[in-house]
Amino acid sequence: MSDRPVIVVVYDRGSASLLDIVDGLTPIGTPVLALWPSEHGADVQPLAQEMLTVEVLDPEDLDGSAERLRAHAPAAILTYSETKLAVTAQLARRLGLAYHTPATVELLRDKYAQRQRLRERGVDSVRSHRLREAGDWPAALAAVGLPAVLKPASGQGSRSTHAVTDADAGARLAAELLTGPDRESTLVLEEYLHGRDCAPYGDYVSVESAVSGQRISHWAVTGKFPLAPPFRETGNIRPAVLPDDERAALLELVTGALRALDITTGVTHTEVKLTPDGPRIIEVNGRLGGWQVQLARLAGDLDPVALAARLALGEDVAHVRADDERVVFTRAVAAPVEGGTYLSVQGLRTALALDGVEHVVTRYAPGETVPAGVHSAEIAWVEGAVADHATALRVSAQALRELAFTVEAPDGTPYTVRESVPEPEPSAVP
Structure with missing residues (x-):
């Protein structure tokens, strides 16, 4: 019998892809995929079964699903999917494995309950x-x-x-x-939390944390590009540009929030608004944040997918930090709210030729449907790594200006999607 620990991953669409999980977990254990029977799960099942052991969960019989997982003698369980926190907690309880308790998952998933708890514990008082x-x-x-x-x-x-x-x-x-x-x-x-003037960056950040027992370590602070209306995310830049006193205050705030929500294991992703009166909690998420895999890959430092698994295994890795020696970014072309049919892209070769641009990722293939809606979604994004923040702002903005996407509206009329990002003023760049 192998002495490699078995790590159960409850899988659905989330902040880590199937290949991210295989790459991150195989060096430290034997991943077993507890596949949720969603449309996405069905799409990835054939590939998943080629690479690792798969158990398809039965939403109507979690007891039976837990027994099938128990047969693999798991040492840890986790998920990278926001929507599967509750299921993972229920399976963890049945298997006797460390994870968020169902009560903590309720606080993480129900944003009103989360606000109430933070207010009761004196952490933040957003109405x-x-x-x-x-x-x-x-x-x-x-x-x-x-x-x-x-x-x-x-x-x-x-x-x-x-x-x-x-x-x-x-x-x-x-x-x-x-x-x-x-x-x-x-x-x-x-x-509504009014942000302070953070131009040319967004007025909020995210704090990426590792929790191991009573120890909390904030392994990265991720800056953001300005939101598109109404609240659509447009990209990330790491490390965030913050004065030392503001950084210390926001880390203290996040530590208080994680303790108030009774989080004792795993990675968390906390969004924080930077206001004139100090940092305020937007929301705490009990899983790996979006884009962290891409940012870590660009930086060439710690693997956050593996970090989450090591915490689930009980390792004290709460001392880890992103080294932040390079400035890395992902910057998006927001998908049009009206949706339509994706037709083509122009400017890819020019954008990719820019020094510092590592990848340009297009979300859709010609003929695919771009869903309508005001949620955060990308038609494409640019990934890069450079020496400093000024270069990151300049290169990412230039790359977006080179890209143009043709989409056919629902009424059959073609239109162009592009981001007209101005060149940042030198005086505005730290």
């Missing part, structure tokens, strides 16, 4: 109110005020997330989101 039906709007408005943010209580990728500045428009929007064809079961109205 919020839950809406389960359209009639809850007046009470939510009275509790939170305007401007505010309306979003699903449980969601990711800025899905159905909107800024609200008018009470009547907010009432209509809440009713639409709760009763429309893609209706949300529960919404949260929360205080």
